[in-house]
Amino acid sequence: MGTRNKVIVAALLLLVVPTLGRAAVVTQYTAGTNSVANFYLGQSFTTPLDFLYGTLTFNFYAGSSASTPEAAGTAFLLTQPYTGAPADLGFGTPGLLAGSTSSANGVYMFNPGTILATGTTYYLYTNASFVTASGITTGSGYAGGNAYAATGSGNFASFTGRDFNFTLNGIAMGLPIPEPSTLIIGFVASLGGVGLAARRRRMVGL
Numbered sequence: 760m761g762t763r764n765k766v767i768v769a770a771l772l773l774l775v776v777p778t779l780g781r782a783a784v785v786t787q788y789t790a791g792t793n794s795v796a797n798f799y800l801g802q803s804f805t806t807p808l809d810f811l812y813g814t815l816t817f818n819f820y821a822g823s824s825a826s827t828p829e830a831a832g833t834a835f836l837l838t839q840p841y842t843g844a845p846a847d848l849g850f851g852t853p854g855l856l857a858g859s860t861s862s863a864n865g866v867y868m869f870n871p872g873t874i875l876a877t878g879t880t881y882y883l884y885t886n887a888s889f890v891t892a893s894g895i896t897t898g899s900g901y902a903g904g905n906a907y908a909a910t911g912s913g914n915f916a917s918f919t920g921r922d923f924n925f926t927l928n929g930i931a932m933g934l935p936i937p938e939p940s941t942l943i944i945g946f947v948a949s950l951g952g953v954g955l956a957a958r959r960r961r962m963v964g965l
Contacts, residue, residue, distance in 0.1 A: 781932060785812050785875070789825030789925040791898020799845040800895060801884040801907030801915050802923050803880075808878045815869040818885060820924040822830030822893040828865030828926075829895060832887020833858050836869065840907075841884050844914050848886045856881065874932060880904065884915060896924040 763886060786804050799889045818828035840855035850858060859867035888911060896907060898919050906918035
């Protein structure tokens with residue numbers, strides 16, 4: 760690899776590497792101001808197109824603002840909607856990606872090896888009812904998903920037009936792996952750009 764190509768690669772790495780390995784908000788909705796209580800909760804969300812994310816945490820919010828994290832029971836992260844009963848959620852649930860390993864201070868935590876893909880919709884459901892006195896904050900307007908809810912004796916159903924306040928945090932694990940054809944096109948394009956710049960410099964020197 761020539762010196763100029765090495766400089767280009769190094770510059771690209773400088774743009775990407777500082778972001779990797781740092782906890783950040785993956786996606787969230789915090790604009791809701793209403794509240795509900797005594798429901799089992801679910802919420803779908805869509806990941807951004809930038810990085811793969813791991814070391815995930817997720818929380819809902821209690822009260823009338825997004826300031827008090829809230830978690831109850833176990834959270835199950837799925838790749839498809841779930842329309843069964845909260846009590847039937849488990850490690851045999853179709854589409855299950857992971858279950859939370861613990862919760863602390865109102866936040867669910869997942870195994871660090873659980874990785875979310877880019878630009879993908881996921882579904883999170885809980886197997887315990889939220890009975891906080893101030894309720895769980897809800898609103899509308901999150902474009903990447905939808906709220907779901909169930910009572911103790913019912914199944915999960917879409918909470919039409921609503922979203923629960925939530926935050927999904929994670930650590931950027933790396934860039935998505937392009938298809939081989941994309942890699943080839945990008946490589947050829949970069950070589951063409953380097954060659955064009957070199958010819959321009961030679962012409963200026965004439």
